Amino acid sequence: MTRELRLAVALDGAGWHPAAWRSPDARPAELFTAGYWADLVGVAERGLLDLVTIEDALTIQSADRFVPDARTDQVRGRLDAVLIAARVAPTTRHIGLVPTVTTTHTEPFHVSKAIATLDWVSAGRAGVQVRVGGVGAEPALFGRREPTIRTVTDLDDPARQQARLDAFEEAADHVEVIRRLWDSWEDDAVIRDAATGRYIDRNRLHYIDFRGRWFSVRGPSITPRPPQGQPIVAVLGHGPAAYRLAARQADLLFVAPRDRADAAGVRAEVGERPAVFADLVAFLDPAPGVAVTRWSQLDELAGEPFHSDARIVAGTAAALADEIEQLSDAGYAGVRLRPAVLPHDLVAITDWLVPELQRRGRFRAGYREGTLRGRLGLARPANRYATGAGQP
């Protein structure tokens, strides 16, 4: 009995290779246009993928993890991922839309209603990938706090390490507030009762009264409960702090195992909740050898070998499908592919990989109607505040 697996794609700029934008079929001059993103997500939907994530950060891209660099040979600049997701929601119908949001500095109240609204405009296809910030040059953009880790030397400082762990705690609180606010309206709060003149039953609206170390939020949200009730919360994790955050607050955990042995170890470490997807960077071409050649050509243009936190796979659809099957058999609910070059490797995923997985009986032949939660096998959750005590 083979397991049907789930497929996600992570979209970032011109692709995940730093020189991707120099590929012949890249569209580097269009990275800041709606059409570029609508086309990409359209290709992913044509491939019946479960969801796309859209990378984002408050800081500009940099080869240095802590400060902006002075490089001009790589993509710099990006648009707000939530707004990209909202812009493509009306042009798509089935695919899940999961933008990245930084939890440090941002207001849980704003983030909650933004993702709820993304869920409304996409009719139940929204999620959010939470990103823990606070490092390097990022806090100065807001001017309200010190960085947790300023430079690489801080990584060994216990006080700085604690500050970094605290940022994960803050993220957990942030998601707690987001989730409570999604529930702060019961589904049937809008009653439009002409007889009593009431638009809502206010007994079905709830103060969340969250009090925490970093913020307190009263509620309720200004936005009614979204179609999924609770949109999907995802975390990308590379270690215990992120795994703990995911176990507490996420529906999806993306991990980046280095090889097959690591994949088994990570899978054992993260436990049963939430659903775990393995990230793979993908170069994909139908003819043998082409993908590897493309990779080395891009490395040459970049002037250095390509390193990634995730495993890099270059090959044919059959080779990539083998890797994916092994991950599925190792207990991963799905795989998130990071196309090395956009749109090239995304188109190849849709045109070559998906049919290969379908042939192997590992991937569905079409979308069914329903929400992103439903597609991921998650029930629509009951509202934590619902008492059924609303007055008629």
Add this chain to the structure above:
Amino acid sequence: MTGRQVHLAAHFPGVNNTTVWSDPAAGSHIEFGSFAHFARTAERGRFDFLFLAEGLRLREQNGLIYDLDVVGRPDTFTILAALAAVTDHLGLAGTINSTFNEPYEVARQFASLDHLSAGRAAWNVVTSWDAFTGENFRRGGFLPQDQRYERARTFLQATWALFDSWTGAEILADRAAGEFLTPPSAGQFRHQDAHFDISGRFTVPRSPQGRPVIFQAGDSDPGREFAASSADAIFSRYSTYDEGRAFYRDVKGRLTRYGRRPEQLLILPAATFVLGDTEADAQERAHVVRRQQVSGQTAIRFLEQVWNRDLSSYDPDGPLPDVDPVAGEHTVAQGRASVRMHRDPLAVARQWRELAGARKLSIRELMIEVTGRQSFVGTPVSVADTMQRYVRDEVSDGFILVPHITPGGLDGFVDAVVPILQERGVLRTEYTGPTLRHHLGLLPP
């Protein structure tokens, strides 16, 4: 073209009693279909922009969430970005608070929206200071009331530093030379003042409009001064002839102080309308709408907003209360800017008692009389006449129409009044440029 052009915009029906949710034609206030219908209708009418209001805490009265009006709305940025997908030319104007946000994030969102809409973003800058709203945010009620415009002004300057941190010429995307951008410092900024000390590199390259169009809606003297110094358009509340002219002269007169010309600041009052086949028919319809808008319960709540005390035991079909308003800080209604308009509640009460006495009006009848009478009531021709005359006489530069039905309340206006204005050459028949700034006749920043 004959005569001054009329600028038209459409306000998505809001969370106050102007919006009649009880009408059988009233639809959802949260489903995307309502917003898409409304935006497409405005674009069909060749309007300049769609406008969204915002309030960051649900209103309360007597300590309870206010339940008589529409409650709930989407996130402003997110819904506008989605609307960019279903329209091609319509400006997308959103209200964003300068108190419970940070400049870096807001600049990033507006610049992104401007890219994703190909140059159609506008920002209605609102200020607030109340601790009531602050309870939903990290910093709570941190801002003293007298600093709210100061913060708004410096907030705006901080975002301008961010918008201007890219000139628009940086992205080369030159594959052969391997240069994606130049110079390497693109996006670098630093802004310091009493409220902000921020620096770094901004992630969003210069957007099609350079900066979003800036709207301002406050009516206080600092609000008007803020508009004269920094805004491209004012969302005004003065839609009547005499008040409108006075406001228009006042605000346009402030512009020279900032080295600006009159056409650099548009005055656009909110305007409601009721159309009919005849004048009498329109008047009759307007009266029905007014009764829908001011139910007995709503009338009592309105009265409480002036009286500043619980009046729930009073009969809306009976006379005004004998007790006087409670003077001092307003405590009954929260999250509602309009309560600050009643600066002298005792005088208002005296005036209303005289009016109610002279015309034998019940509480509800009085409230129907004194609150929010429709701006334009008439046949399509007479409404077009009045609008054209108001713009000719500099009552305003146009109108932000506020229909009372969601989402179809604009349809009749676009079907019936728009063609008349177009025929007279005072409203465009096709968009002539790509950006909102172009629709409004504003120069690039």
